Amino acid sequence: xxxxxxxxxxxxxxxxxxxxxxxxxxxxxxxxxxxxxxxxxxxxxxxxxxxxxxxxxxxxxxxxxxxxxxxxxxxxxxxxxxxxxxxxxxxxxxxxxxxxxxxxxxxxxxxxxxxxxxxxxxxxxxxxxxxxxxxxxxxxxxxxxxxxxxxxxxxxxxxxxxxxxxxxxxxxxx
Amino acid sequence: xxxxxxxxxxxxxxxxxxxxxxxxxxxxxxxxxxxxxxxxxxxxxxxxxxxxxxxxxxxxxxxxxxxxxxxxxxxxxxxxxxxxxxxxxxxxxxxxxxxxxxxxxxxxxxxxxxxxxxxxxxxxxxxxxxxxxxxxxxxxxxxxxxxxxxxxxxxxxxxxxxxxxxxxxxxxxxxxxxxxxxxxxxxxxxxxxxxxxxxxxxxxxxxxxxxxxxxxxxxxxxxxxxxxxxxxxxxxxxxxxxxxxxxxxxxxxxxxxxxxxxxxxxxxxxxxxxxxxxxxxxxxxxxxxxxxxxxxxxxxxxxxxxxxxxxxxxxxxxxxxxxxxxxxxxxxxxxxxxxxxxxxxxxxxx
Numbered sequence: 363x364x365x366x367x368x369x370x371x372x373x374x375x376x377x378x379x380x381x382x383x384x385x386x387x388x389x390x391x392x393x394x395x396x397x398x399x400x401x402x403x404x405x406x407x408x409x410x411x412x413x414x415x416x417x418x419x420x421x422x423x424x425x426x427x428x429x430x431x432x433x434x435x436x437x438x439x440x441x442x443x444x445x446x447x448x449x450x451x452x453x454x455x456x457x458x459x460x461x462x463x464x465x466x467x468x469x470x471x472x473x474x475x476x477x478x479x480x481x482x483x484x485x486x487x488x489x490x491x492x493x494x495x496x497x498x499x500x501x502x503x504x505x506x507x508x509x510x511x512x513x514x515x516x517x518x519x520x521x522x523x524x525x526x527x528x529x530x531x532x533x534x535x536x
Numbered sequence: 537x538x539x540x541x542x543x544x545x546x547x548x549x550x551x552x553x554x555x556x557x558x559x560x561x562x563x564x565x566x567x568x569x570x571x572x573x574x575x576x577x578x579x580x581x582x583x584x585x586x587x588x589x590x591x592x593x594x595x596x597x598x599x600x601x602x603x604x605x606x607x608x609x610x611x612x613x614x615x616x617x618x619x620x621x622x623x624x625x626x627x628x629x630x631x632x633x634x635x636x637x638x639x640x641x642x643x644x645x646x647x648x649x650x651x652x653x654x655x656x657x658x659x660x661x662x663x664x665x666x667x668x669x670x671x672x673x674x675x676x677x678x679x680x681x682x683x684x685x686x687x688x689x690x691x692x693x694x695x696x697x698x699x700x701x702x703x704x705x706x707x708x709x710x711x712x713x714x715x716x717x718x719x720x721x722x723x724x725x726x727x728x729x730x731x732x733x734x735x736x737x738x739x740x741x742x743x744x745x746x747x748x749x750x751x752x753x754x755x756x757x758x759x760x761x762x763x764x765x766x767x768x769x770x771x772x773x774x775x776x777x778x779x780x781x782x783x784x785x786x787x788x789x790x791x792x793x794x795x796x797x798x799x800x801x802x803x804x805x806x807x808x809x810x811x812x813x814x815x816x817x818x819x820x821x822x823x824x825x826x827x828x829x830x831x832x833x834x835x836x837x838x839x840x841x842x843x844x845x846x847x848x849x850x851x852x853x854x855x856x857x858x859x860x861x862x863x864x865x866x867x868x869x870x871x872x873x874x875x876x877x878x879x880x881x882x883x884x885x886x
Contacts, residue, residue, distance in 0.1 A: 421675075434705070
């Protein structure tokens with residue numbers, strides 16, 4: 363077993379365990395913290411895939427900005443404990459079960475259809491086609507050429523979401 | 537002496553030596569002197585001697601301070617969240633100590649190994665996402681403050697934590713955009729490349745003065761120093777996020793703040809003031825390498841002094857002023873700066 367496989371196993375285990383904790387834990391603040399650890403696990407996986415740039419973005423954007431914002435909201439509303447399960451109606455449980463099964467099935471289907479990765483996970487980082495130094499320029503060029511439409515569409519989507527949230531919150535106060 | 541080490545083992549050994557050196561410099565040499573300097577500079581500015589009794593010029597004041605804090609009773613209030621309450625000071629301290637991994641603290645030192653001379657660059661890890669690594673860490677440092685505020689189960693601490701989280705997010709964007717100018721100019725995210733570019737051309741502070749100003753102000757906000765230490769704000773929040781902390785736990789926050797300050801000064805030096813380089817001076821050979829370390833240390837120390845100077849001369853902002861300044865002044869300025877630098881670089885055809 364190579365060192366890479368060991369790191370892969372550890373990071374995946376870390377990500378999975380804390381992802382589970384995120385769902386199970388009753389205190390919202392601790393859920394957010396579990397998610398932070400999960401993102402760290404994912405960042406390590408990105409580094410193993412010879413994509414340190416993606417790993418850094420993962421930590422900066424998700425762990426460093428979005429989750430801090432989550433924490434801010436949770437603390438501002440001073441949520442101590444999640445609503446207990448008694449409050450949930452039976453229909454909620456049925457619906458959530460359906461949602462879990464559907465998304466799980468979707469994930470399983472995609473994974474099965476994708477087949478084996480083009481480069482085996484056990485291969486050294488050098489086996490990947492992109493040298494580390496070219497990663498960022500290549501990514502930038504792809505974003506603004508092949509994936510320009512998707513990239514801009516996503517930006518517009520985010521902008522819409524922000525504007526929408528603003529309008530919704532304004533309406534409530536008026 | 538014929539000592540044969542395999543290549544990976546030799547590199548690992550070098551890395552360990554560099555890490556020990558950097559931590560010895562920051563933790564054992566800079567940090568205690570910084571605690572002393574803070575109090576002496578405040579004395580200087582307020583026209584009083586400051587602590588001058590413990591050791592020559594009061595230099596051992598930091599030792600006395602830390603010993604005093606360790607001897608004090610460690611009070612853990614009843615209704616705190618024990619795990620997070622204990623973790624929070626550690627989370628504040630760690631990112632600052634790990635930041636130094638990518639900062640080049642000198643040029644290079646020749647080392648003879650297996651009969652061949654090789655130049656060992658004085659940076660622990662030359663990763664190609666250097667600055668992003670630093671941003672990732674600085675954005676994580678806030679978790680310590682936020683968690684301390686939340687786990688204390690006390691409204692003043694909570695308010696301090698909430699303020700810190702909003703403040704960090706507001707200034708992180710401006711910081712990132714202003715720093716991006718440096719990397720567009722250097723054409724790389726690697727910090728050694730940034731230093732070499734400045735060595736070959738010009739210190740970034742001259743062509744990118746606007747970026748420097750935005751970055752420096754954002755760093756004051758990110759390190760929670762006056763005029764932006766709203767998460768502590770003793771006039772309104774008792775002591776903010778560390779109200780419930782005592783004894784050594786408090787000392788860890790105290791040290792964390794200074795460790796962050798040293799890291800921030802080192803980053804500003806690297807990005808805008810040429811790092812270890814001096815214009816027109818080539819640092820080669822063993823003595824050149826050592827001299828470059830000294831140059832880097834002096835520049836960093838100058839920045840640390842700036843931090844102290846500002847702390848003891850400027851009043852604290854109000855919270856709404858802080859937010860307004862971040863979003864309405866510094867963020868647009870950093871956008872403008874980034875576009876200007878990008879346009880210039882594109883026009884000069886590089």
